[in-house]
Each structure stands twice: as structure tokens, then as C-alpha cells.
Amino acid sequence: MTNSNDCEQVLLKFYAAEERYLAADGKNFSEIASTLHPECVMHQPDSLPYAGEWHGHDGFERWMAAFGDTWASLSVENPTFYPSGTDHIFVRSTVVARAKRTGTDITWPLLQMITVRDGRILEIQPFHWDTVPITTAAG
Template identity: 30%
Template structure:
């Protein structure tokens, strides 16, 4: 991974963790697109979010429902302007106090040192169970 890509991701994750809006603006494009697929109505933050305002609403919606307990990077793959990160994480659902453990893939598209597209692929069933919207088997 190039130093520029590593720096962009490090800045993004640090700003996200700190809730630093100015730092996020420095690393996220004004035209960012967020795509978080899930069955309709399952996850409040699922769907498509556009622009920096949409990105902020997405982040706020996730934060309204989840506490990030731990995130461990497992792998990072870079192909041109695309970066794929594989993460293992643990989240606490605020409403139910349930712990959710998942592996998640984040797919970033970078342009001129900024994130222009952010896609998340995760275990939506585990999150749905954590939110109390699905029954555990």
C-alpha cells in the first residue's frame, strides 16, 4: 500500500473515531457517496447517502445506534484508486445492550487524496439480531 493511501485511510479512521468534522472534511470529498446494503428496514443506517451532508447523517445515524468497541484490521488490498479493508469488530447496540461481532469489508474509492465512495459489506443478520429486529436461530 502506498504511503499516500495509508495516510488517507489513517486520517479517515482517526477523524471518524474522534468525531472531528473538520478533519473528515479534509479527507472525504464533498461529493462522497455512501452505499450500505441491507434488507429494507433492517438497519437504520442502510441505504445510499450522498454528499458530505449525507455522509454526516450516515455517521450520526450509525452513532445513534452503535458504540464501536473494537475494530481490528485483518487485511488491506489496493488496486488503483480502490482500497478494500477487511476488519473484525465488536459493537454494542445502544438500545438493547447486545454485543455484535462481525467481519466487515469496507470498499473505498479515492480520488486526489480524498474518499469519493464508501461501501460497507457486513453481516447484516448479526446487526439485525443485535438491534432486536431478527430472532437468533
């Protein structure tokens, strides 16, 4: 079992790396990769432009490229962490983003269930309240 404080620290590092990756237009995946377990999995709803399950560092890098094709900038604001007493941690936050295609600024609530193993992110399962505003903003 991973310490909940360790989970929070790896997630904060991931969120910051994700923000810098988008700001640099996808030029440096290595900082994100350093937060990911080799067997990592990202799940995204079918309704989003970057839908699917993305496995391993290669899959996650492809997901980040698709994500970066959608968002010019994105930040995870005010994350609140809810440790589960296991390797899972739940994170409630607000996402603030600017769509690349439309230039639309959007804010949405997000809940994520994240599994951390060996001090790195193993799995991310986001739960979106409503993906329609997200896909509309994305164009």
C-alpha cells in the same frame, strides 16, 4: 491514481475520526469531513438501520448521525489493505461495536471497497458477510 500508501493513511485517519465521533456522541463531524472528498458517497445495505446511499458531506454527516444513533462505540480492528493498482483499495477488517439501544457487544468481519481521489475518500462500499447479527444486536 492515488498512491496505495496515501489510501491507507487516509483510511486510518477516517477510522480513528469515526471512533472519536462516536465516543463524543456525534459532536465533531469536521474531523471526519477532512477525510472525505466533496463528492463522497457512502453505500449501506437495505437491511441495516442506516441503509441507503449518502451523498456529499451533508449526506455523510446524516449517515454518521444515523450510524451514531445505532452504535455507542465502534472500532475497526486489524485492517488489512489490498491495493488494486487504481484509486480503489480493498480493506478486510474486524468491526467491534456496542449497540446503543441494547448494550450488546458485537464483532463482525467486514470487507470494504473504497475509492480515494485527491487524497480523500470518494466512495465506500461495504460488503457484510451477514447483516442479521448486526441488526439483531442493534435492536
